[in-house]
Amino acid sequence: MDEIAKIARKAKGSIYYHFASKEDLFREVIIKEMNNLKNQLTKIFTNPELSAYEKLNKYFIKRMEVLNNAANYHETLKADFFEHFHFVDDLRTDLDRWEKENIMKIINQGINSGEFVLDIKTDVVADIFLMVLKGLEIPFFLQNKYEEYSPHFEGLIQIFNKGVSK
Amino acid sequence: MDEIAKIARKAKGSIYYHFASKEDLFREVIIKEMNNLKNQLTKIFTNPELSAYEKLNKYFIKRMEVLNNAANYHETLKADFFEHFHFVDDLRTDLDRWEKENIMKIINQGINSGEFVLDIKTDVVADIFLMVLKGLEIPFFLQNKYEEYSPHFEGLIQIFNKGVSK
Amino acid sequence: MDEIAKIARKAKGSIYYHFASKEDLFREVIIKEMNNLKNQLTKIFTNPELSAYEKLNKYFIKRMEVLNNAANYHETLKADFFEHFHFVDDLRTDLDRWEKENIMKIINQGINSGEFVLDIKTDVVADIFLMVLKGLEIPFFLQNKYEEYSPHFEGLIQIFNKGVSK
Amino acid sequence: MDEIAKIARKAKGSIYYHFASKEDLFREVIIKEMNNLKNQLTKIFTNPELSAYEKLNKYFIKRMEVLNNAANYHETLKADFFEHFHFVDDLRTDLDRWEKENIMKIINQGINSGEFVLDIKTDVVADIFLMVLKGLEIPFFLQNKYEEYSPHFEGLIQIFNKGVSK
DNA sequence: AATGAATGAGTGTTCATTCAT
DNA sequence: GATGAATGAACACTCATTCAT
Numbered sequence: 001m002d003e004i005a006k007i008a009r010k011a012k013g014s015i016y017y018h019f020a021s022k023e024d025l026f027r028e029v030i031i032k033e034m035n036n037l038k039n040q041l042t043k044i045f046t047n048p049e050l051s052a053y054e055k056l057n058k059y060f061i062k063r064m065e066v067l068n069n070a071a072n073y074h075e076t077l078k079a080d081f082f083e084h085f086h087f088v089d090d091l092r093t094d095l096d097r098w099e100k101e102n103i104m105k106i107i108n109q110g111i112n113s114g115e116f117v118l119d120i121k122t123d124v125v126a127d128i129f130l131m132v133l134k135g136l137e138i139p140f141f142l143q144n145k146y147e148e149y150s151p152h153f154e155g156l157i158q159i160f161n162k163g164v165s166k
Numbered sequence: 167m168d169e170i171a172k173i174a175r176k177a178k179g180s181i182y183y184h185f186a187s188k189e190d191l192f193r194e195v196i197i198k199e200m201n202n203l204k205n206q207l208t209k210i211f212t213n214p215e216l217s218a219y220e221k222l223n224k225y226f227i228k229r230m231e232v233l234n235n236a237a238n239y240h241e242t243l244k245a246d247f248f249e250h251f252h253f254v255d256d257l258r259t260d261l262d263r264w265e266k267e268n269i270m271k272i273i274n275q276g277i278n279s280g281e282f283v284l285d286i287k288t289d290v291v292a293d294i295f296l297m298v299l300k301g302l303e304i305p306f307f308l309q310n311k312y313e314e315y316s317p318h319f320e321g322l323i324q325i326f327n328k329g330v331s332k
Numbered sequence: 333m334d335e336i337a338k339i340a341r342k343a344k345g346s347i348y349y350h351f352a353s354k355e356d357l358f359r360e361v362i363i364k365e366m367n368n369l370k371n372q373l374t375k376i377f378t379n380p381e382l383s384a385y386e387k388l389n390k391y392f393i394k395r396m397e398v399l400n401n402a403a404n405y406h407e408t409l410k411a412d413f414f415e416h417f418h419f420v421d422d423l424r425t426d427l428d429r430w431e432k433e434n435i436m437k438i439i440n441q442g443i444n445s446g447e448f449v450l451d452i453k454t455d456v457v458a459d460i461f462l463m464v465l466k467g468l469e470i471p472f473f474l475q476n477k478y479e480e481y482s483p484h485f486e487g488l489i490q491i492f493n494k495g496v497s498k
Numbered sequence: 499m500d501e502i503a504k505i506a507r508k509a510k511g512s513i514y515y516h517f518a519s520k521e522d523l524f525r526e527v528i529i530k531e532m533n534n535l536k537n538q539l540t541k542i543f544t545n546p547e548l549s550a551y552e553k554l555n556k557y558f559i560k561r562m563e564v565l566n567n568a569a570n571y572h573e574t575l576k577a578d579f580f581e582h583f584h585f586v587d588d589l590r591t592d593l594d595r596w597e598k599e600n601i602m603k604i605i606n607q608g609i610n611s612g613e614f615v616l617d618i619k620t621d622v623v624a625d626i627f628l629m630v631l632k633g634l635e636i637p638f639f640l641q642n643k644y645e646e647y648s649p650h651f652e653g654l655i656q657i658f659n660k661g662v663s664k
Numbered sequence: 665a666a667t668g669a670a671t672g673a674g675t676g677t678t679c680a681t682t683c684a685t
Numbered sequence: 686g687a688t689g690a691a692t693g694a695a696c697a698c699t700c701a702t703t704c705a706t
Contacts (some may be wrong), residue, residue, distance in 0.1 A: 001680060011688040013683080018686090022680060078248060119328075120321050128322045131315055135301030143251065149297055155286050156294045162285075163329030167697060177671045179699080184669085188697065333676060343692045345678080350690085354676065414576060417641065451660075452653050460654045463647055467633030481629055487618050488626045494617075495661030499701060509667040511703080516665090520701060 026076045027087045033070045034095055040066050045102050052110030057157045059106070060133065064150065067137060074141040100126050107164075116164045125164060132156075169242045192243060192250050193257070199236045200261050206232050211268050218276030223323045225272070226299065230319065233303055234312040244308055266292050273330075282330045291330060298322075335408045358409060358416050359423070365402045366427050372398050377434050384442030389489045391438070392465065396485065399469055400478040410474050432458050439496075448496045457496060464488075524574045525585045531568045532593055538564050543600050550608030554627075555655045557604070561631060562648065565639060572639045598624050605662075614662045623662060630654075 001022055005012040019025035044050070044058045067073060080088045103126040110116035118125060139145040167188055171178040185191035210216070210224045237244070247254070269292040276282035284291060305311040333354055337344040351357035376382070376390045403410070413420070435458040442448035450457060471477040499520055503510040517523035542548070542556045565571060578586045601624040608614035616623060637643040 002678095012680090013689070014687050016681070017688095119324065124318065124321050125325070128318045128325065131318055132298050132301065132322070135298065135303075135305055137301075138304040139297075139301055142248065143255075152290065152294050152297055155290055156298070158285065159291070159294065159329030160325060161329070163325035163327070168695085176669095178697090179672065180670045182698065183671095334674085342690095344676090345693065346691045348677065349692095414640070421641075451656065456650065456653055457657070460650050460657065463637075463650055464630050464633065464654070467630065467635075467637055469633075470636040471633055484622065484626045484629055487622050488630070490617065491623070491626065491658060491661035493661070495657035495659070500699095510701090511668070512666050514702070515667095 022079075023083075023085050023087065026079060026085060027091070029072045030076045030088070030091060033073045034091060037063070037066050037070070038095075038098065041099075041102070045105065052106050052113060052115045053161050055106045055109070056129075056161065057154075059103070060157055061153055063133060064136065064140060064146070064153065067141060068146045070141075077138065078142060096130065099130055103129055110164070117166050118164055129160070132160075173242060188246065189250060189253070192246050193253060195240055195243060196254060196257055199232075199240075200257060202236070203229065203232050204261070204264065207265075207268070211271065218272050218279060218281045219327050221272045221275070222295075222327065223320070225269075226323055227316075227319050229299060230302065230306060230312065230316065234306050234316075237307040237310075237312075247308060262296070265296055269295055276330070283332050284330055295326070298326075339408060354412065355416060355419070358412050359419060361406055361409060362420060362423055365398075365406075366423060368402070369395065369398050370427070370430065373431075373434070377437065384438050384445060384447045385493050387438045387441070388461075388493065389486075391435075392489055393482075393485050395465060396468065396472060396478065396482065400472050400482075403473040403476075403478075413474060428462070431462055435461055442496070449498050450496055461492070464492075520577075521581075521583050521585065524577060524583060525589075527570045528574045528586070528589060531571045532589060535561070535564050535568070536593075536596065539597075539600070543603065550604050550611060550613045551659050553604045553607070554659065555652075557601070558631065558655055559651055562634070562638060562644070562651065565635060566644045568639075575636065576640060594628065597628055601627055608662070615664050616662055627658070630658075 001012055001015060004025070005015055008015065015025065019028070040062055041059060044055055044062060047055070050058065076085070076088065079085065100123070104122055107116060107118075107122050107125055111118065111122070120128075136149065140149060167178050167181060170191070171181055174181065181191065185194065206228055207225060210221055210228060213221070216224065266289070270288055273282060273284075273288050273291055277284065277288070286294075302315065305315065333344050333347060336357070337347055340347065347357065351360065372394055373391060376387055376394060379387070382390065432455070436454055439448060439450075439454050439457055443450065443454070452460075468481065471481065499510055499513060502523070503513055506513070513523065517526065538560055539557060542553055542560060545553070548556065574583070574586065577583065598621070602620055605614060605616075605620050605623055609616065609620070618626075634647065638647060
């Protein structure tokens with residue numbers, strides 16, 4: 001909180017006028033960034049001109065990009081590991097559900113268009129895709145591996161795409 | 167250290183007889199666990215009866231299993247993970263090289279046997295595979311997601327396998 | 333710090349609001365006390381009505397008195413004296429120079445007035461005088477010898493005075 | 499005690515077989531060094547060929563020299579400031595009495611031979627001499643000022659000598 | 665006589681939170 | 686609304702001492 005107060009150029013006591021606790025402050029900030037993420041990703045889901053593969057591709061890359069710029073999100077993730085903020089789990093559950101729905105829509109679009117041919121149930125494929133996506137968050141943002149890993153995004157998506165095609 | 171001492175049923179001071187600092191204790195645990203991981207995985211690499219696909223599959227699953235057990239065993243050390251990233255990173259460099267070599271061997275075995283047909287260079291595929299693998303570590307290790315995610319391992323490997331086949 | 337906090341009737345944590353560390357607190361106390369010492373001694377140096385002998389005498393006695401009061405006042409800091417010698421030494425360098433200059437002025441005044449006749453160079457006499465003075469500091473400051481030693485101050489100065497006279 | 503054990507190349511536990519406590523260990527060591535000091539100084543007192551001035555001079559210089567080499571004595575003084583070993587006071591009281599007696603003998607010798615002419619009582623002069631002597635111990639041995647200060651010993655004794663002469 | 669291991673009271677320091685003004 | 690000051694529980698670490706072997 002000292003650090004936050006310093007950045008905000010306010011007294012530490014002042015922060016407690018606006019936020020009941022450290023957890024409360026983190027919650028408000030992370031909700032904002034999650035909404036931003038949703039907004040950015042919605043533009044991709046709803047773009048009628050993109051094929052399923054293109055959507056998966058852009059989804060993946062945009063997601064990483066947005067989160068890479070979401071400094072407060074990183075800080076919250078970090079703090080979460082130390083302090084086990086329960087609200088993070090709650091908010092993630094929401095976001096997870098939202099993402100899964102939309103990923104499933106993309107996959108179904110791909111099945112309908114003949115792009116994808118699955119040996120596995122759609123929702124399991126969506127889970128897997130999201131599992132990988134979310135797994136990458138932490139090394140990227142907390143270990144600063146974004147620059148190191150991002151060149152491999154295209155390759156990963158290609159393999160994944162081929163893995164669910166024909 | 168209080169917590170660790172409690173679990174060890176020793177006085178906090180006693181721990182400092184055996185380890186010069188918390189970081190020292192952490193390091194020794196990490197090294198032990200990494201060696202354990204290497205030993206377990208070596209059994210898979212060196213098994214001549216396994217196809218490349220089987221090796222990838224078993225590699226993936228065993229790796230997660232070992233790390234998950236380590237995580238459960240060393241519950242109290244989780245909080246230190248981020249504080250001590252710096253030297254975990256140092257120790258990782260060696261392990262990373264070791265893993266990449268062995269993954270590349272598996273991929274090459276797959277290419278030679280005709281199992282795999284790559285559009286991407288071998289070492290990039292290995293990097294991607296390891297990137298996904300390492301991404302999943304932290305959700306498992308720090309967020310207790312093993313139970314939630316492990317049912318999807320098979321599916322992920324299948325997709326990956328198909329993504330690099332034929 | 334426990335003890336200091338107790339005397340200040342504050343929580344230990346509160347002290348760290350005002351001082352970054354124990355060393356910092358120690359430093360500020362020492363600086364204040366040194367400035368106080370300089371102010372007290374300046375009054376003696378600059379008094380035009382005093383002979384050189386009177387100045388030496390008063391200088392000696394006042395110096396010990398001020399340090400003894402400081403010692404009583406800062407009882408809890410005594411233990412830190414040796415741990416923090418390093419920067420006390422740094423601060424001393426300035427004070428030492430200041431004192432030597434002023435002692436030399438007194439001695440020169442004594443030479444000019446015919447009070448003192450030296451077999452030894454002025455600045456060596458000043459060094460010797462200060463050596464004795466500083467030697468007595470620690471028994472006073474750390475070992476509470478003020479009451480035991482102070483009755484001998486006059487005699488010491490007399491001997492010293494005679495030792496540099498005629 | 500760790501440090502002492504290390505120097506002695508014994509286990510810390512072993513030291514407690516020979517000494518009941520840290521204080522006990524320090525006591526035994528310092529008694530030895532004080533006896534050594536007494537032996538060295540006795541040679542000077544009892545030398546019939548020396549004048550009183552020569553004795554004072556040699557006494558002063560030998561005392562500093564012996565103590566400067568008494569490493570354990572320094573350590574004990576240091577430890578005393580931290581831990582307030584009461585035995586140090588007791589041992590010093592003995593030594594002080596012994597020293598005062600002998601210094602008084604020297605002064606009386608000087609008076610009888612006509613070397614010294616005192617305005618002050620003999621025992622007060624002895625106290626003053628010892629006060630200065632003891633005061634110098636600490637800067638010399640704990641602040642490593644021996645090399646810096648020792649060149650001034652002769653000058654100090656000269657002034658002192660003149661201060662008690664004719 | 666010796667030792668490796670253990671102990672527990674103590675140390676300086678941090679930090680989210682509270683509160684009078 | 687804002688702030689400087691205060692709080693107390695927590696933390697990693699130290700060290701003289703003890704003890705079973």
